[in-house]
Amino acid sequence: MAKIKLIFLATLAALWAGVSPVLSGLAFAATSYAIATGNNATINEWTVCNVVTNATGQQIFIPTNTSTEWAQFRLHYPAGISLGTCGPSIPSYAYRRKITINSSAALSSYPVKFIIDTASLVTSGKMQSDCDDVRVTDSSGTAIDFVVELCNNANTEIWSEVPAIANGTTDIYLFYGYPAATKAGNGINTFSYYKNFDDGSLAGWTRWVNYGGGGNDYTSTDTNSVISISTTNQSPPDSMQLYGKAGCNTPNVWGILTMAATSINPPSGTYKLEYRQRGSGGQFSWCSGGTAAQNDVTLDGTVIYSSPLCSYTNCNTCLRDWETAASGTLTFTGVARALRFRSRATDCEVSYGWVDDIKLRKYYSPEPTTSVGPEQTI
Ligand SMILES: [Ca+2]
Ligand SMILES: [Ca+2]
Numbered sequence: 420m421a422k423i424k425l426i427f428l429a430t431l432a433a434l435w436a437g438v439s440p441v442l443s444g445l446a447f448a449a450t451s452y453a454i455a456t457g458n459n460a461t462i463n464e465w466t467v468c469n470v471v472t473n474a475t476g477q478q479i480f481i482p483t484n485t486s487t488e489w490a491q492f493r494l495h496y497p498a499g500i501s502l503g504t505c506g507p508s509i510p511s512y513a514y515r516r517k518i519t520i521n522s523s524a525a526l527s528s529y530p531v532k533f534i535i536d537t538a539s540l541v542t543s544g545k546m547q548s549d550c551d552d553v554r555v556t557d558s559s560g561t562a563i564d565f566v567v568e569l570c571n572n573a574n575t576e577i578w579s580e581v582p583a584i585a586n587g588t589t590d591i592y593l594f595y596g597y598p599a600a601t602k603a604g605n606g607i608n609t610f611s612y613y614k615n616f617d618d619g620s621l622a623g624w625t626r627w628v629n630y631g632g633g634g635n636d637y638t639s640t641d642t643n644s645v646i647s648i649s650t651t652n653q654s655p656p657d658s659m660q661l662y663g664k665a666g667c668n669t670p671n672v673w674g675i676l677t678m679a680a681t682s683i684n685p686p687s688g689t690y691k692l693e694y695r696q697r698g699s700g701g702q703f704s705w706c707s708g709g710t711a712a713q714n715d716v717t718l719d720g721t722v723i724y725s726s727p728l729c730s731y732t733n734c735n736t737c738l739r740d741w742e743t744a745a746s747g748t749l750t751f752t753g754v755a756r757a758l759r760f761r762s763r764a765t766d767c768e769v770s771y772g773w774v775d776d777i778k779l780r781k782y783y784s785p786e787p788t789t790s791v792g793p794e795q796t797i
């Protein structure tokens with residue numbers, strides 16, 4: 420019995436290490452109790468709140484989300500201690516998670532990304548299979564712009580344009596669990612430029628042909644040059660397809676097929692371009708001797724990203740499968756610039772690929788990091 424008591428005291432001491440103001444005069448209450456109105460939870464499991472405060476609001480307990488810790492708390496709940504505010508709520512929503520942003524600078528209207536396994540949430544019936552019930556708010560519950568990419572996936576990316584990020588930590592909240600919710604949020608409101616082609620439209624994009632010095636298969640009417648919205652064999656669906664073939668009779672001359680958006684003109688500042696790509700380059704052509712194929716991106720004619728150079732000799736290793744590609748740091752000064760995605764090939768080679776989820780976003784280095792808190796039942 421004495422040994423058990425010692426273990427208990429040691430555990431309690433460790434549990435309350437650093438919170439000495441409340442160690443004296445503990446009065447243990449019953450092992451079950453209600454939470455004050457407004458905390459939106461019941462303390463019958465260990466994912467209710469992330470912070471517990473005493474009667475004066477002093478933080479005294481930060482559960483690490485282990486059943487042992489919460490069991491200790493339940494058994495030895497001191498009088499005069501109440502749960503801190505768990506966080507905002509949205510009517511009809513069942514679940515909430517706190518997303519903690521860590522930043523080394525104060526940033527405004529800055530898009531941050533966090534990753535969450537929505538496939539598991541869909542499987543367990545907690546989230547709509549199309550992620551329509553996803554919402555994001557700031558710490559006061561005010562809705563903020565967001566977009567969901569790769570819904571129903573183990574690595575769903577949710578980008579949120581946070582109005583004010585502090586130098587230090589900033590909390591935002593993810594909500595889900597409302598079967599009647601309709602889709603909200605979009606990339607256009609979240610980023611400085613966004614295109615995911617999910618509307619099946621190439622509006623805003625024009626085909627821009629460059630012979631790269633004389634390639635002979637790329638013309639605006641050549642059937643070897645294909646630009647389309649494609650939904651075939653793709654995940655995610657609905658992306659921009661670029662396809663082209665270089666001439667076989669003009670060796671060592673690039674043919675270039677380009678889709679251009681010339682209206683990229685965000686406020687002055689530092690940015691990064693990011694997008695997904697699949698199957699870029701490296702496809703063996705029906706002619707022998709194809710030597711090079713490549714997709715790249717230019718801004719005012721300067722290459723800001725290149726896929727690996729591929730040919731029939733390394734075709735298998737060159738295949739890409741919805742990898743995320745990104746430019747380096749980009750500077751805009753309030754002048755519209757020409758953004759172009761190019762499919763390039765030379766010497767009988769074929770280059771094709773798909774591009775999706777194109778986003779131009781504010782960029783600060785080092786980028787803020789995010790961590791996703793445990794699910795809280797509202
Ligand atoms: Ca739905
Ligand atoms: Ca916005």
Ligand SMILES: [Ca+2]
Nearest residue numbers: 615656657775
């Ligand atoms: Ca898409």
